[in-house]
Amino acid sequence: MTLLTPFIDQILHGNCLDWLQKMPENSVDLIFADPPYNLQLQNDLYRPNQTKVDGVFDNWDRFENFEAYDLFTQNWLSACRRVLKPNGTIWVIGSYHNIFRVGAIMQNLGFWLLNDVVWIKTNPMPNFKGTRFNNAHETLIWAAKSKDAGYTFHYKALKTFNDDLQMRSDWYLPICSGAERIKVNGQKAHATQKPEALLYRVILAGSNTGNIVLDPFSGSGTTAAVAKKLNRHFIAIEQDAFYVEIARQRVSAVTPLPPQALAYPVEQKPPRIPMGNLLEAGLLIPGELLYSANKQHTAQLQADASLQWGETVGSIHKVSAAILNKPANNGWTFWFVQRNNQLIGINQLRQQYLKTAYPPNPVSDTLFTE
Numbered sequence: 261m262t263l264l265t266p267f268i269d270q271i272l273h274g275n276c277l278d279w280l281q282k283m284p285e286n287s288v289d290l291i292f293a294d295p296p297y298n299l300q301l302q303n304d305l306y307r308p309n310q311t312k313v314d315g316v317f318d319n320w321d322r323f324e325n326f327e328a329y330d331l332f333t334q335n336w337l338s339a340c341r342r343v344l345k346p347n348g349t350i351w352v353i354g355s356y357h358n359i360f361r362v363g364a365i366m367q368n369l370g371f372w373l374l375n376d377v378v379w380i381k382t383n384p385m386p387n388f389k390g391t392r393f394n395n396a397h398e399t400l401i402w403a404a405k406s407k408d409a410g411y412t413f414h415y416k417a418l419k420t421f422n423d424d425l426q427m428r429s430d431w432y433l434p435i436c437s438g439a440e441r442i443k444v445n446g447q448k449a450h451a452t453q454k455p456e457a458l459l460y461r462v463i464l465a466g467s468n469t470g471n472i473v474l475d476p477f478s479g480s481g482t483t484a485a486v487a488k489k490l491n492r493h494f495i496a497i498e499q500d501a502f503y504v505e506i507a508r509q510r511v512s513a514v515t516p517l518p519p520q521a522l523a524y525p526v527e528q529k530p531p532r533i534p535m536g537n538l539l540e541a542g543l544l545i546p547g548e549l550l551y552s553a554n555k556q557h558t559a560q561l562q563a564d565a566s567l568q569w570g571e572t573v574g575s576i577h578k579v580s581a582a583i584l585n586k587p588a589n590n591g592w593t594f595w596f597v598q599r600n601n602q603l604i605g606i607n608q609l610r611q612q613y614l615k616t617a618y619p620p621n622p623v624s625d626t627l628f629t630e
Contacts (some may be wrong), residue, residue: 263287267495271511273486273504276293276476276497280339288343288411288495291350291470294454295336295474296359333365336476339403341369343474344453346367349374349466351399359399365627371403372494374411375429379458383434401545402466411466418465423461426569427465433457442480442506449506450480459486465561467492469522481507488514493520533610533619535565535576541616550595551603557583559595566596576606 263284272279337352344350350371354362368374377400384396404411418427433455440456442449459482463473468490475483478496480503487494489513496511498504538544539561546563559567559579567579570608574582576591583594592610596603 262577264495268472268493269488270497271481271504271507272293272479273498273501275499276336277339279497280336280343282506282579283343283344285496286345287472288474289345289348289475290463290467290492291340291344291348291476292459293340293352293475294477294479294483295354295358295362296323297355297452298323298456299355299357300327303557304428322334326361329364330361333362334369337362337365337369337371340369340474344404344405347410347412349402349404349409351462351466352403353379353398354401355398356480362532363401364371364475366401366403370406372405372407372409373401373403376401377402377429377431380430380432381435382432383437385435394434400462407422411469412471414465414490414524414527417524420463420465420526421461423433427576431458431461436482437471442510444506450503453480453516454482456482458488459483459489464506465485465490468524478507481510484511485514488516491516501556530614533613533617537617538613539563539565539610541613543613543619544574544606548597550597552580552583553595553596555603 264287267283269281323332328574330552340350350366350367352359352362363373363376379400381396381398381399387394415427419425421427427460434457436455437455441453463483463486467473467490470493472493473483473487474495474497476497478484478498481496482499484494484496484507494505494511498507535544539546544561546561549558550561550567551558557569559569561567562573565575566573567576569579569583572582574580576595577589578591580591580594581589583585592607593605595606597606597609598604
């Protein structure tokens with residue numbers, strides 16, 4: 261991280277290509293890019309009551325033609341690809357105006373597309389002219405640097421986040437409004453400010469505490485603010501000095517969540533405990549009998565942790581599978597031992613061993629804090 265130190269946790273003012281060129285290769289873990297959409301708006305839009313719609317007419321969203329936009333897109337995506345770690349991922353958000361061109365260029369550059377996620381806006385802006393469907397969604401492309409990249413994805417955490425249902429690729433979230441919408445003199449500070457809920461989900465899903473999150477089009481600083489909140493490092497780049505100042509003030513007011521709230525406990529796999537460990541710890545005794553739950557089947561425990569059931573000798577899994585006439589079975593849930601005239605599952609003994617041999621450790625205080 262030493263070479264990145266001048267960039268870490270900074271809102272950098274300037275062109276993203278200039279800044280990305282200064283950064284070392286393979287140095288960032290996650291990229292979220294909200295580039296200009298090239299909306300091609302020509303005329304002012306008015307509501308039925310003749311009030312003007314606050315649309316996107318900024319110069320940063322104007323391109324001479326599609327060829328100019330494609331070249332712009334290829335240049336910034338190539339620069340991002342250079343600084344992305346081999347196991348990193350990139351998210352790019354867009355609308356029907358640009359996302360198909362962006363996706364094709366990403367594939368041409370060698371990115372491996374993982375998902376397209378549809379952000380369905382629960383409170384979209386109406387279509388005032390009534391000449392098209394109400395445009396109520398935007399699309400995010402999630403991609404790895406290569407087909408075989410071992411990228412980060414907290415599947416179990418996102419499933420828990422979604423009430424124990426798989427997190428789907430259609431995300432129902434409101435647009436940025438109310439107190440979250442940053443305003444200056446009563447007007448929107450940035451026309452396309454994204455909701456923090458969207459970035460919260462992206463960063464939570466695809467990065468770890470202490471990782472580096474890059475946003476090459478920082479705008480009002482949503483990515484940096486959420487990254488800091490989730491105890492990630494951030495690098496945010498913005499060419500408009502007005503937005504840079506807004507983002508710096510916004511991020512400085514963010515308090516990171518406590519490290520113990522960001523440990524992803526549902527993702528942690530318990531250590532593998534062989535049957536022999538229970539014998540060594542005295543929780544099981546060679547020569548004693550193990551029982552099925554209904555006591556219809558018994559097997560004798562051997563000193564090498566195998567079981568003997570008639571002529572069959574093998575592991576707790578192999579013998580239970582033979583009893584059930586199945587190709588495989590989980591012996592930990594099949595076998596019981598008798599203690600004080602009660603049957604105790606050997607899995608319960610395994611959990612007892614785990615608590616002794618692997619006591620819980622406090623969350624490390626070396627995680628990134630403000």
